[in-house]
Amino acid sequence: MTYVNTATICLYTIGANIRAKATEQAVTMRSHPDNADLPTCFIRSDGQLAARLPTFANENAALVKLYGAMLLTRTFDEKAVALQRTGRLGTFASSLGQEAVSIGTASAMRTEDILLPSFREQGAMLWRGVSPKELFLYWGGDERGSDFAGPRGDFPICIPVASHAPHAAGAALAIKLRQESRVAVAIMGDGATSKGDFYEALNIAGVWRLPVVFVIANNQWAISVPVSRQTAARTLAHKAAAAGIASARVDGNDVIAVRAEVGEAIDRALGGEGATLIEALTYRLSDHTTVDDARRYRSDAAVSEQWPKEPIARLRHYLTNTSGWSKADEEALIADCRERVERAANDYLSTPPLEPDAIFEHSFAALPKDLLDQRGGIAMAKTIGPHHD
Amino acid sequence: MTDHCLVEAVNLALARAMSEDEDVILLGEDIARNGGVFRATDGLLDSFGEDRVIDTPLAETAIAGVCIGLAAEKLRPVAEIQFSGFLYPCIDQLANHASRFRTRTRGRLTCPMVIRTPSGGGIHAPEHHSESMEAMLINIPGIRVVFPSSPQRAYGLLLSAIRDPDPVVFFEPTRLYRSPKERVEDNGQGLALDCCFILKSGADVTVISWGAMLKEAMAAALSVEAEGIHAEVIDVATLKPIDFGTILNSVRKTGRAIIVQEAPLTGGFGAEIAARIAEHAILSLLAPVRRLAAYDIVMPLPRLERHNIPDEQRITAAIRNIMSYT
Ligand SMILES: Cc1ncc(C[n+]2csc(CCOP(=O)(O)OP(=O)(O)O)c2C)c(N)n1
Ligand SMILES: [Mg+2]
Numbered sequence A: 001m002t003y004v005n006t007a008t009i010c011l012y013t014i015g016a017n018i019r020a021k022a023t024e025q026a027v028t029m030r031s032h033p034d035n036a037d038l039p040t041c042f043i044r045s046d047g048q049l050a051a052r053l054p055t056f057a058n059e060n061a062a063l064v065k066l067y068g069a070m071l072l073t074r075t076f077d078e079k080a081v082a083l084q085r086t087g088r089l090g091t092f093a094s095s096l097g098q099e100a101v102s103i104g105t106a107s108a109m110r111t112e113d114i115l116l117p118s119f120r121e122q123g124a125m126l127w128r129g130v131s132p133k134e135l136f137l138y139w140g141g142d143e144r145g146s147d148f149a150g151p152r153g154d155f156p157i158c159i160p161v162a163s164h165a166p167h168a169a170g171a172a173l174a175i176k177l178r179q180e181s182r183v184a185v186a187i188m189g190d191g192a193t194s195k196g197d198f199y200e201a202l203n204i205a206g207v208w209r210l211p212v213v214f215v216i217a218n219n220q221w222a223i224s225v226p227v228s229r230q231t232a233a234r235t236l237a238h239k240a241a242a243a244g245i246a247s248a249r250v251d252g253n254d255v256i257a258v259r260a261e262v263g264e265a266i267d268r269a270l271g272g273e274g275a276t277l278i279e280a281l282t283y284r285l286s287d288h289t290t291v292d293d294a295r296r297y298r299s300d301a302a303v304s305e306q307w308p309k310e311p312i313a314r315l316r317h318y319l320t321n322t323s324g325w326s327k328a329d330e331e332a333l334i335a336d337c338r339e340r341v342e343r344a345a346n347d348y349l350s351t352p353p354l355e356p357d358a359i360f361e362h363s364f365a366a367l368p369k370d371l372l373d374q375r376g377g378i379a380m381a382k383t384i385g386p387h388h389d
Numbered sequence B: 001m002t003d004h005c006l007v008e009a010v011n012l013a014l015a016r017a018m019s020e021d022e023d024v025i026l027l028g029e030d031i032a033r034n035g036g037v038f039r040a041t042d043g044l045l046d047s048f049g050e051d052r053v054i055d056t057p058l059a060e061t062a063i064a065g066v067c068i069g070l071a072a073e074k075l076r077p078v079a080e081i082q083f084s085g086f087l088y089p090c091i092d093q094l095a096n097h098a099s100r101f102r103t104r105t106r107g108r109l110t111c112p113m114v115i116r117t118p119s120g121g122g123i124h125a126p127e128h129h130s131e132s133m134e135a136m137l138i139n140i141p142g143i144r145v146v147f148p149s150s151p152q153r154a155y156g157l158l159l160s161a162i163r164d165p166d167p168v169v170f171f172e173p174t175r176l177y178r179s180p181k182e183r184v185e186d187n188g189q190g191l192a193l194d195c196c197f198i199l200k201s202g203a204d205v206t207v208i209s210w211g212a213m214l215k216e217a218m219a220a221a222l223s224v225e226a227e228g229i230h231a232e233v234i235d236v237a238t239l240k241p242i243d244f245g246t247i248l249n250s251v252r253k254t255g256r257a258i259i260v261q262e263a264p265l266t267g268g269f270g271a272e273i274a275a276r277i278a279e280h281a282i283l284s285l286l287a288p289v290r291r292l293a294a295y296d297i298v299m300p301l302p303r304l305e306r307h308n309i310p311d312e313q314r315i316t317a318a319i320r321n322i323m324s325y326t
Helices: A060-085 A099-108 A122-128 A134-139 A167-178 A196-207 A239-243 A255-270 A298-310 A311-323 A327-349 A356-360 A367-375 B006-020 B044-048 B060-072 B087-099 B136-137 B153-165 B213-223 B244-254 B270-284 B312-322
Strands: A002-004 A010-011 A114-116 A184-189 A212-218 A246-252 A276-281 B003-004 B023-026 B053-056 B076-080 B113-120 B144-146 B168-173 B182-184 B197-200 B205-208 B231-235 B238-242 B255-266 B291-296
Touching: A002 B182, A010 B076, A060 A099, A060 A122, A060 A134, A060 A255, A060 A311, A060 A327, A060 B205, A099 A122, A099 A184, A099 A212, A099 A276, A099 A311, A099 B255, A114 A122, A114 A167, A122 A134, A134 A327, A134 B197, A167 A196, A167 A212, A184 B238, A196 A212, A196 A239, A239 A246, A246 A255, A246 B291, A255 A276, A255 A311, A255 B238, A367 B003, B006 B023, B006 B076, B006 B168, B023 B060, B044 B053, B053 B168, B060 B076, B060 B087, B060 B113, B087 B136, B113 B153, B136 B144, B136 B238, B136 B270, B153 B182, B182 B197, B197 B213, B205 B213, B205 B244, B205 B312, B213 B231, B213 B255, B213 B312, B244 B255, B244 B270, B255 B270, B255 B312, B270 B291, B270 B312, B291 B312
Parallel strands: A114 A184, A184 A212, A212 A276, A246 A276, B023 B053, B023 B076, B076 B113, B113 B168, B144 B168, B205 B231, B205 B255, B255 B291
Antiparallel strands: A002 A010, A002 A246, B003 B182, B144 B238, B197 B231
């Protein structure tokens, strides 16, 4: 964790916790001699320990839960892409390869915290209790998918890049004004860090010492634009310095490291120490979305190079080596994930669309007279002409 | 001459403008290497190099603002905003600066820039990718707003927009990007801005529209021919400044006007046209002016969006209805 003081950025080692700098190269960022640039990592891509695990990770069941959540996310993504390919879902953004950022972040949060996701954080949303059916509904073009039965206070998926960063600051200000013990956590991409909204949110979070965590899923690409063309900043974490907030870089393919850093940031926020920017280094193994063709701008070879670092195999190796995670365990888990996702997909596919006039629902707390009139006209519009007759 | 779809026509016009004037440069997200998410700039990086086809960071306010700086320095920037839903951050720069440079500096500094953006729904896209927001831009003095409805007009109007000495927001009808195709002659000839196009003449009713809705408007106009109803169909094309003369002449002739827009009803561009008809032609009217528009609601997600966008059936019904006044 890097803290910012007035003049310089200095590196602190927190407590007796042995940090794991320098053990795993930053995914594809130019490596740099500055120690502060090296991401926190506990489990390397070969499944070997890079540092002593944080306490929460000593319990095998906790790791299996994180593993299962990542696998569920990947299973969901696969199904969503398949549905889109067969014309049964809209455009979809897979999180293939980035599951650890999403799951690591959400698993560090408490129920009462607030998640503000962007469009590639199905993992975090599922962890928080959004149902896979709701996610299918949303990406299938049905508003009911954002009416989460689970995390009622979480924000909906944010599509306009970085525009939810100020919302996180606002939610955090509400928390602070009411003196509650909660934290707002927003996740966004590397591309998002170029937008004004992002800088404005960070600045406000800094000056008001807000209980908010900004997690950057640095998957190296914003559609076709690589990070090297997005910014001249040495790391995205450096962007925290100007706002006077804390920052950290983490191996975003190590779910334990993400959880540890986000957890620490949440603790700091709860302790009144303000906001943190966390840059999680990962890689977008999929196309940007189902309507993108990444081969136009990056080689298959570049993507293949990243596969050995992906987060799921890494934790599986570790579990296999240390706790005897067996083939049977693995198969049972895969079957369970498939079953849950298939059931959700079938539920989604058998959900009839709402009636046409439902497009007026929830326009306002109470539908004003003029909209009532417009709604009344919808049935007649096709036969007797315009609705203002 | 070959047949081209609208997005190809845009590509041809961009290439033509760039080869005839080396001050023309393109900016936008994913426009260089990737050729734009709709491929409007496909191949232009190879033809013109990375100094003239520039991938920007993800920053719409900056894209608009950088264009203003470039334009004041006598370059001719043409920016792409990936979807009109992401044009909102540009409005600050457009309204507060691009629109005023000329008048504020008494003509010393000007803003010959174009912002192109796909507009409208019907493509089953995610949230914020199906917006129709031309009315917001039209309400900014000092900005031209152009909205072609066919490959030919996209080609000719875009060339003229790029050559124009003032700022232009150029909306492209997303759902017409890939079809229909049409003959487009890549001859460098611009089409006049600030002019309506009469797509079909008729003596009974004037149907006024712009952008993608013209497809449905034309289909409806053709379908009522069999009933002996002869509709005149007008493509407004340059929404601002409006060529109201052409509309007025038509409405004086037919006595009936239907305006079809994809944007929400209230405060839409159709309201402006209707108001002008009331001011200038009310005594020629045989029936009340009609507007067909989206409802005053947030654009629904794809499952129900078709119920919001006026369709051929709604337009046909409106034509029959307006003809029932005699
Ligand atoms: C303000 C805005 N501009 C453009 C887009 C179109 N768009 C969608 S995702 C994307 C790239 C985002 O990159 P990044 O922030 O790195 O997130 P990632 O897609 O890699 O998860 C773009 C340009 C958008 N959604 N919002
Ligand atoms: Mg990215």
